[in-house]
Amino acid sequence: MKNFISARDISNIEAMVQKAIGYKADPFKDKALGINKRIGLLFLNPSMRTRLSTQIAANNLGMDAIVFNIDKDGWKLEFEEGAIMSGNTIEHVKDAAPILGSYFDILCIRTFPSLVNKHEDYSELFINQFIKYAGIPIVSLESATLHPLQSFTDIITIEETFKELRKPKIVLTWAPHIKPIPQCVGNSFAEWINAWGKADFVITHPEDYELDTKFTDGATIEYDQEKALEGADFVYVKNWSSYADYGKVLCNDSSWMLTTEHLAKTNNARVMHCLPVRRNVELSDEVLDSASSIVNLQATNRVWAAQAVLAEILHSVN
Amino acid sequence: MKNFISARDISNIEAMVQKAIGYKADPFKDKALGINKRIGLLFLNPSMRTRLSTQIAANNLGMDAIVFNIDKDGWKLEFEEGAIMSGNTIEHVKDAAPILGSYFDILCIRTFPSLVNKHEDYSELFINQFIKYAGIPIVSLESATLHPLQSFTDIITIEETFKELRKPKIVLTWAPHIKPIPQCVGNSFAEWINAWGKADFVITHPEDYELDTKFTDGATIEYDQEKALEGADFVYVKNWSSYADYGKVLCNDSSWMLTTEHLAKTNNARVMHCLPVRRNVELSDEVLDSASSIVNLQATNRVWAAQAVLAEILHSVN
Amino acid sequence: MKNFISARDISNIEAMVQKAIGYKADPFKDKALGINKRIGLLFLNPSMRTRLSTQIAANNLGMDAIVFNIDKDGWKLEFEEGAIMSGNTIEHVKDAAPILGSYFDILCIRTFPSLVNKHEDYSELFINQFIKYAGIPIVSLESATLHPLQSFTDIITIEETFKELRKPKIVLTWAPHIKPIPQCVGNSFAEWINAWGKADFVITHPEDYELDTKFTDGATIEYDQEKALEGADFVYVKNWSSYADYGKVLCNDSSWMLTTEHLAKTNNARVMHCLPVRRNVELSDEVLDSASSIVNLQATNRVWAAQAVLAEILHSVN
Numbered sequence: 001m002k003n004f005i006s007a008r009d010i011s012n013i014e015a016m017v018q019k020a021i022g023y024k025a026d027p028f029k030d031k032a033l034g035i036n037k038r039i040g041l042l043f044l045n046p047s048m049r050t051r052l053s054t055q056i057a058a059n060n061l062g063m064d065a066i067v068f069n070i071d072k073d074g075w076k077l078e079f080e081e082g083a084i085m086s087g088n089t090i091e092h093v094k095d096a097a098p099i100l101g102s103y104f105d106i107l108c109i110r111t112f113p114s115l116v117n118k119h120e121d122y123s124e125l126f127i128n129q130f131i132k133y134a135g136i137p138i139v140s141l142e143s144a145t146l147h148p149l150q151s152f153t154d155i156i157t158i159e160e161t162f163k164e165l166r167k168p169k170i171v172l173t174w175a176p177h178i179k180p181i182p183q184c185v186g187n188s189f190a191e192w193i194n195a196w197g198k199a200d201f202v203i204t205h206p207e208d209y210e211l212d213t214k215f216t217d218g219a220t221i222e223y224d225q226e227k228a229l230e231g232a233d234f235v236y237v238k239n240w241s242s243y244a245d246y247g248k249v250l251c252n253d254s255s256w257m258l259t260t261e262h263l264a265k266t267n268n269a270r271v272m273h274c275l276p277v278r279r280n281v282e283l284s285d286e287v288l289d290s291a292s293s294i295v296n297l298q299a300t301n302r303v304w305a306a307q308a309v310l311a312e313i314l315h316s317v318n
Numbered sequence: 319m320k321n322f323i324s325a326r327d328i329s330n331i332e333a334m335v336q337k338a339i340g341y342k343a344d345p346f347k348d349k350a351l352g353i354n355k356r357i358g359l360l361f362l363n364p365s366m367r368t369r370l371s372t373q374i375a376a377n378n379l380g381m382d383a384i385v386f387n388i389d390k391d392g393w394k395l396e397f398e399e400g401a402i403m404s405g406n407t408i409e410h411v412k413d414a415a416p417i418l419g420s421y422f423d424i425l426c427i428r429t430f431p432s433l434v435n436k437h438e439d440y441s442e443l444f445i446n447q448f449i450k451y452a453g454i455p456i457v458s459l460e461s462a463t464l465h466p467l468q469s470f471t472d473i474i475t476i477e478e479t480f481k482e483l484r485k486p487k488i489v490l491t492w493a494p495h496i497k498p499i500p501q502c503v504g505n506s507f508a509e510w511i512n513a514w515g516k517a518d519f520v521i522t523h524p525e526d527y528e529l530d531t532k533f534t535d536g537a538t539i540e541y542d543q544e545k546a547l548e549g550a551d552f553v554y555v556k557n558w559s560s561y562a563d564y565g566k567v568l569c570n571d572s573s574w575m576l577t578t579e580h581l582a583k584t585n586n587a588r589v590m591h592c593l594p595v596r597r598n599v600e601l602s603d604e605v606l607d608s609a610s611s612i613v614n615l616q617a618t619n620r621v622w623a624a625q626a627v628l629a630e631i632l633h634s635v636n
Numbered sequence: 637m638k639n640f641i642s643a644r645d646i647s648n649i650e651a652m653v654q655k656a657i658g659y660k661a662d663p664f665k666d667k668a669l670g671i672n673k674r675i676g677l678l679f680l681n682p683s684m685r686t687r688l689s690t691q692i693a694a695n696n697l698g699m700d701a702i703v704f705n706i707d708k709d710g711w712k713l714e715f716e717e718g719a720i721m722s723g724n725t726i727e728h729v730k731d732a733a734p735i736l737g738s739y740f741d742i743l744c745i746r747t748f749p750s751l752v753n754k755h756e757d758y759s760e761l762f763i764n765q766f767i768k769y770a771g772i773p774i775v776s777l778e779s780a781t782l783h784p785l786q787s788f789t790d791i792i793t794i795e796e797t798f799k800e801l802r803k804p805k806i807v808l809t810w811a812p813h814i815k816p817i818p819q820c821v822g823n824s825f826a827e828w829i830n831a832w833g834k835a836d837f838v839i840t841h842p843e844d845y846e847l848d849t850k851f852t853d854g855a856t857i858e859y860d861q862e863k864a865l866e867g868a869d870f871v872y873v874k875n876w877s878s879y880a881d882y883g884k885v886l887c888n889d890s891s892w893m894l895t896t897e898h899l900a901k902t903n904n905a906r907v908m909h910c911l912p913v914r915r916n917v918e919l920s921d922e923v924l925d926s927a928s929s930i931v932n933l934q935a936t937n938r939v940w941a942a943q944a945v946l947a948e949i950l951h952s953v954n
Contacts, residue, residue, distance in 0.1 A: 028354055036664055038692065048392035048414070052384060052421050056356065059382050064695050066688060069391065073705065074684035075912050084916040086814050091912035095924070096684070099911070099935040103688050178404050275417070276393050276409035280402040288413070299417040346672055366710035366732070370702060370739050374674065377700050387709065496722050593735070594711050594727035598720040606731070617735040 001312045003131055004139045005124070006146050006188075007195040013155065014196075020156050020301070020308040027060045027307070033314050034063030040104035041067045041141070044077070044111040044126070049275060050141045050149060053302035054108055057310055060303070066104075070096075079129050093126075097133035106137050106313055113144035113182050115247030121145060122212070137313045145212070147184040150274050151192035153305040157298045158199075158234060161270055167200055168233035169267070173225055174205030175282040176256050177239035180247050185274045186240045187215040194218040204228035206251040212243055225256060232266040237273045237283050259284040263292060270294045319630045321449055322457045323442070324464050324506070325513040331473065332514075338474050338619070338626040345378045345625070351632050352381030358422035359385045359459070362395070362429040362444070367593060368459045368467060371620035372426055375628055378621070384422075388414075397447050411444075415451035424455050424631055431462035431500050433565030439463060440530070455631045463530070465502040468592050469510035471623040475616045476517075476552060479588055485517055486551035487585070491543060492523030493600040494574050495557035498565050503592050504558045505533040512536040522546035524569040529561055543574060550584040555591050555601050577602040581610060588612045637948045639767055640775045641760070642782050642824070643831040649791065650832075656792050656937070656944040663696045663943070669950050670699030676740035677703045677777070680713070680747040680762070685911060686777045686785060689938035690744055693946055696939070702740075706732075715765050729762075733769035742773050742949055749780035749818050751883030757781060758848070773949045781848070783820040786910050787828035789941040793934045794835075794870060797906055803836055804869035805903070809861060810841030811918040812892050813875035816883050821910045822876045823851040830854040840864035842887040847879055861892060868902040873909045873919050895920040899928060906930045 001009055010016055023029070039058045041051065051067065058065040070077065077096060078089035085092065100107055109130055113121035121144040131138045140148055162168045172189055186203075190211060193201045201219040203211070210221065222228040229235060237258045242248045257280070263269060271287055273295045279285055287293060319327055328334055341347070357376045359369065369385065376383040386392065395414060396407035403410065418425055427448055431439035439462040449456045458466055480486045490507055504521075508529060511519045519537040521529070528539065540546040547553060555576045560566045575598070581587060589605055591613045597603055605611060637645055646652055659665070675694045677687065687703065694701040704710065713732060714725035721728065736743055745766055749757035757780040767774045776784055798804045808825055822839075826847060829837050837855040839847070846857065858864040865871060873894045878884045893916075899905060907923055909931045915921055923929060 038695070040688070043391070046390075046392055048386070048388065048409070049417060051391065052358070052386065052418075055384055056382075056421055059356070064692075066691055068684070068688065070684070072390070072682075072708070073679070073687065074682055078915070082916075082921060085914040086917050090914070091684070092915050095911055095913060095915075095931065098932045099685060100688075102932070102936040103692055103939065275413055277413060278403040278408070279396070279410050279413075280400075281404050285400060295413065296416045296420070300420040303421065361709070364708075364710055366704070366706070366727070367735060369709065370676070370704065370736075373702055374700075374739055377674070390708070593731055595731060596721040596726070597714070597728050597731075598718075599722050603718060613731065614734045614738070618738040621739065 001316055002137055004148060004309050004313065005127060005143065006148055007151065007192045016152065016308050016312070017156050017159050019311065020304040021160070023060070023307040024304040030311055031060065031062040033311060034058065034061035037105045037314060037317070038064045038066065038103070039106045039108065039310070040100055041065060041108045042100065043067070043069045044071055047110050047141060049299050049302050050110065054141060054306045056303050057306035060307055061310055061314065079125055093129040094133050097130050098135060101134035101136045104136060105317055106139060106310065107134055108139040108141050110141035111143055115180050115182065115241060118246040137317065139309060139313070142184055145184055146188040146191065147274070148188055149302065149305055149309065150185055151188040152309070153298055153301045154189060154236070154272060155192055155196055156301045156305055157272070157294060161294060161297070162233060167198055169231055170199040170201050170234045170236065171228050171232040172203045172236045172238065173228065173258065174209055174256060175237045175239045175258060176252055176254055177278060177282060180241035180249050181239045183211055183240040183243055185238050186211050189236055190219055191215040202228045206253065206256065208244055208250050209240070209242060210244060211240070225262070226265060229262055229265045232269040235266060235269045235271050237271065239282055257282060257284060258287055260286050260290070263287060268292070272298055275299055319634055320455055322466060322627050322631065323445060323461065324466055325469070325510045334470065334626050334630070335474050335477050337629065338622040339478070341378070341625045342622040348629055349378065349380040351629060352376065352379035355423045355632060355635070356382045356384065356421070357424045357426065357628070358418055359383060359426045360418065361385070361387045362389055365428050365459060367617050367620050368428060372459060372624045374621050375624035378625055379628055379632065397443055411447040412451050415448050416453060419452035419454045422454060423635055424457060424628065425452055426457040426459050428459035429461055433498050433500065433559060436564040455635065457627060457631070460502055463502055464506040464509065465592070466506055467620065467623055467627065468503055469506040470627070471616055471619045472507060472554070472590060473510055473514055474619045474623055475590070475612060479612060479615070480551060487549055488517040488519050488552045488554065489546050489550040490521045490554045490556065491546065491576065492527055492574060493555045493557045493576060494570055494572055495596060495600060498559035498567050499557045501529055501558040501561055503556050504529050507554055508537055509533040520546045524571065524574070526562055526568050527558070527560055529558070543580070544583060547580055547583045550587040553584060553587045553589050555589065557600055575600060575602060576605055578604050581605060590616055593617055637952055638773055640784060640945050640949065641763060641779065642784055643787065643828045652788065652944050652948070653792050653795050655947065656940040657796070659696070659943040660937070660940040666947055667696065667698040669947060670694065670697035673741045673950060673953070674700045674702065674739070675742045675744065675946070676736055677701060677744045678736065679703070679705045680707055683746050683777060685935050685938050686746065690777060690942045692939050693942035696943055697946055697950065715761055729765040730769050733766050734771060737770035737772045740772060741953055742775060742946065743770055744775040744777050746777035747779055751816050751818065751877060754882040773953065775945060775949070778820055781820055782824040782827065783910070784824055785938065785941055785945065786821055787824040788945070789934055789937045790825060790872070790908060791828055791832055792937045792941055793908070793930060797930060797933070798869060803834055805867055806835040806837050806870045806872065807864050807868040808839045808872045808874065809864065809894065810845055810892060811873045811875045811894060812888055812890055813914060813918060816877035816885050817875045819847055819876040819879055821874050822847050825872055826855055827851040838864050842889065842892070844880055844886050845876070845878055847876070861898070862901060865898055865901045868905040871902060871905045871907050873907065875918055893918060893920060894923055896922050899923060908934055911935055
């Protein structure tokens with residue numbers, strides 16, 4: 001594995017899940033793998049779980065990890081080719097990336113979408129510029145349209161908790177929020193569940209909240225949330241802003257908030273969310289504080305997902 | 319020791335002082351103790367000495383230390399149970415704490431009081447929510463009402479510098495400041511000196527600046543600063559805002575600023591302050607730059623205090 | 637070597653260049669040198685290359701490195717002796733520096749000039765206060781008037797790329813910028829090239845942009861950029877604000893921006909810049925993206941320059 005940007009970078013998801021579960025059982029077994037290797041964690045946006053879990057995963061593998069909040073501790077980056085830099089950007093990615101590529105063995109990057117320029121966001125301009133110019137493996141810590149470490153974690157968590165022989169029914173349901181949120185987690189969850197291929201997969205959301213079909217193709221789209229939830233084994237709750245009317249909030253209907261009433265229709269579904277969650281806006285306290293919630297397990301598994309990915313890349317670097 | 323929040327968490331202060339002094343003599347003697355243990359340092363507020371000394375103490379014990387400025391690098395936390403999170407808080411401590419508890423072996427937290435809501439501050443809502451939900455040992459790096467690592471350091475420093483057989487006279491004196499300051503250091507110093515029990519302890523401040531009696535009971539309160547300072551062996555200088563008229567600045571009287579004239583009444587007292595200090599507002603340059611000042615020694619000892627506490631917790635974790 | 641603030645702290649530049657080149661060939665050969673040594677990296681201003689390269693250099697030498705953004709994570713410092721601290725500064729360097737000196741074995745500091753108070757800037761008040769009060773070796777990560785790690789790197793890079801027996805012609809040329817920039821890099825490059833003594837050294841800039849002669853004495857000053865560039869082997873491009881009319885921007889003439897037309901007059905000159913660079917303001921894309929540019933090599937060499945300096949100081953500390 002060279003870069004880790006989307007599900008397409010993984011040839012065998014099942015093998016990677018087993019690798020992650022192996023690290024969960026024995027976190028320090030590969031502590032020699034990363035000796036004298038250095039990983040840079042570059043943040044253009046805030047992060048808690050992703051930041052900490054990746055740092056911990058790197059340490060577990062014996063690597064030096066250096067965190068750098070580039071916009072706060074360094075300089076605001078320019079991404080446009082040919083820009084006349086007389087504005088508020090101070091350094092071009094063409095100059096920053098090769099240097100970071102010389103300082104580190106692996107570079108991890110978090111960068112959010114603008115939610116204004118759909119073409120730029122969906123071309124993944126920022127992270128692709130790093131891939132183009134850094135010359136070393138790039139790991140996405142969430143980019144403009146995808147959040148692959150989250151989705152990989154989600155599949156680990158599903159495999160860990162679902163022990164029946166049949167396929168689980170997994171429902172991704174849109175939830176309300178107070179402001180425009182990227183489509184990354186929704187896109188990415190759809191992409192990974194489809195690539196994994198071991199579920200009956202339904203996506204439910206208000207009309208005009210369709211995600212990009214390049215990620216959702218293969219899933220059933222159902223506008224009736226109640227109907228979608230019937231018999232679900234897992235319910236993944238997440239808000240996103242409109243893809244069609246890009247970045248807009250089109251619906252505030254609080255009946256989409258997942259409550260215990262909604263869960264009654266499911267097959268004792270386990271409830272998932274990537275966190276942070278707006279309690280009593282996206283999901284009710286009652287659900288989050290119940291035994292149905294596996295959001296903490298998801299977050300805990302972030303370490304093992306990151307560790308499996310970094311180890312795989314280290315093998316290809318060494 | 320499970321948590322380190324106040325003097326009550328220490329069963330034997332004297333033994334802990336000796337442990338700290340042992341680390342001062344040989345900082346790296348327990349470097350194997352923390353192998354494969356990880357400590358998180360979580361800041362909701364600024365810090366210099368506490369941050370650096372705790373990080374160094376952790377490193378001296380062989381632990382991985384990860385610093386996280388949660389409000390800047392991550393998300394603004396909600397602490398109220400049942401909150402409908404449609405405002406500016408993004409993540410509930412109920413969701414953040416268990417995850418941090420899974421990522422780390424020990425979690426250190428700095429969180430200041432509001433100085434607005436006395437009940438909330440004095441119930442130590444923030445740090446208690448972490449204790450309730452993190453499931454791992456919590457170390458206070460200063461909380462709403464107490465600063466235990468500072469007070470433990472202060473006692474180490476007093477023991478290190480006072481070699482007479484009699485009890486020292488220790489005076490905690492209020493000093494002016496330009497803005498409302500928490501009561502933490504005053505409360506905590508009173509609590510620890512009382513728990514330590516080896517001093518004649520006097521607290522002096524303007525009327526209406528009484529600290530919470532739950533910490534000060536056992537000390538003599540004296541409104542006349544001059545009288546209080548007579549024969550003092552140690553003078554601890556610190557501003558705090560009013561506890562009764564909560565968070566208010568009731569006095570600006572610069573005659574309370576500690577100068578060499580004040581020291582003339584003492585028994586060649588050593589002068590202490592937790593730092594940072596507003597020079598020529600709380601304490602005169604003349605005093606701070608004199609041999610009477612042991613503020614640097616206090617700050618230096620922060621490392622050994624933190625190291626003793628972390629080692630004690632590691633023993634209970636292992 | 638005790639401190640590293642300017643070229644004058646190096647007795648033998650050539651030997652230091654060889655030391656750095658040795659680390660480039662074998663980064664981890666001295667990993668035992670810094671065991672149980674701790675380095676503090678203190679930032680009063682932003683930094684990318686300097687921050688990361690010094691952290692990496694310290695790790696390569698086996699040291700614990702702790703980064704501290706003092707103004708953001710800690711307190712705003714006061715530098716004036718005798719200040720009555722009733723304003724917005726919270727801690728005096730007299731109190732902070734000795735403590736940092738007790739926490740670390742080496743202290744690295746980045747602090748920019750005010751560009752307002754020339755006397756204060758050129759007395760290097762901030763970094764000299766740290767030298768005075770910290771009591772441990774101080775390494776400049778760029779100070780008010782100099783940037784020695786950059787200039788040392790520049791000489792390493794020149795030696796690495798120029799293999800002819802004759803002296804190279806090196807031209808430092810002023811370039812336009814959109815805002816007032818410190819004189820540090822220009823001053824420092826002049827100081828180091830003069831101290832190195834192995835070049836024909838020409839400085840070109842608009843009139844009234846003279847740098848402090850204490851650094852430039854020995855170089856030829858030439859106001860005609862075209863004439864200056866004739867036959868150059870290296871062209872170092874950099875903006876600075878006026879030293880005479882302190883901190884002012886006196887010229888916006890875009891013809892000073894280095895383009896391929898300018899390079900035509902040189903001896904296939906290699907083009908240098910300390911980065912970050914304002915593309916198409918200071919230097920054209922065409923030049924930066926050409927084989928003439930060695931700006932990435934300069935930035936890469938920052939690690940080895942820092943490593944040579946830290947190693948030299950560690951030898952003197954041990």
